Amino acid sequence: xxxxxxxxxxxxxxxxxxxxxxxxxxxxxxxxxxxxxxxxxxxxxxxxxxxxxxxxxxxxxxxxxxxxxxxxxxxxxxxxxxxxxxxxxxxxxxxxxxxxxxxxxxxxxxxxxxxxxxxxxxxxxxxxxxxxxxxxxxxxxxxxxxxxxxx
Numbered sequence: 001x002x003x004x005x006x007x008x009x010x011x012x013x014x015x016x017x018x019x020x021x022x023x024x025x026x027x028x029x030x031x032x033x034x035x036x037x038x039x040x041x042x043x044x045x046x047x048x049x050x051x052x053x054x055x056x057x058x059x060x061x062x063x064x065x066x067x068x069x070x071x072x073x074x075x076x077x078x079x080x081x082x083x084x085x086x087x088x089x090x091x092x093x094x095x096x097x098x099x100x101x102x103x104x105x106x107x108x109x110x111x112x113x114x115x116x117x118x119x120x121x122x123x124x125x126x127x128x129x130x131x132x133x134x135x136x137x138x139x140x141x142x143x144x145x146x147x148x149x150x151x
Contacts, residue, residue, distance in 0.1 A: 051145070058087060087122055105126060
């Protein structure tokens with residue numbers, strides 16, 4: 001049988017760390033996961049930029065910031081919750097050669113995405129194009145620009 005030596009006059013870390021040395025743990029840096037819908041959004045925005053087509057998008061984080069930040073007036077929080085919930089992802093403008101402005105309301109979804117109740121309510125009475133995936137969205141934009149140039 002082995003005899004243990006008693007540690008006396010120990011200075012430094014506590015004695016328990018000698019029996020079970022601590023593993024060095026690398027600090028974890030959490031990468032923010034980009035949702036697939038945000039990837040579609042970025043691809044479509046890049047496509048519109050390349051085409052030189054004007055568009056408008058209210059980022060989700062801005063709406064969330066307004067809702068949760070203390071000090072933001074309540075009327076503004078109410079405005080965001082009542083009127084911006086379900087707003088289409090992109091509002092796209094195109095001016096044709098005749099000088100007429102046309103507007104496309106585009107809702108972007110992933111291939112398996114579904115509309116929320118807020119989106120369904122917002123889209124009532126409007127001509128909102130709901131597309132599934134960036135390829136379908138780009139085809140819809142091409143059709144929109146073609147329509148604008150003819151009318």
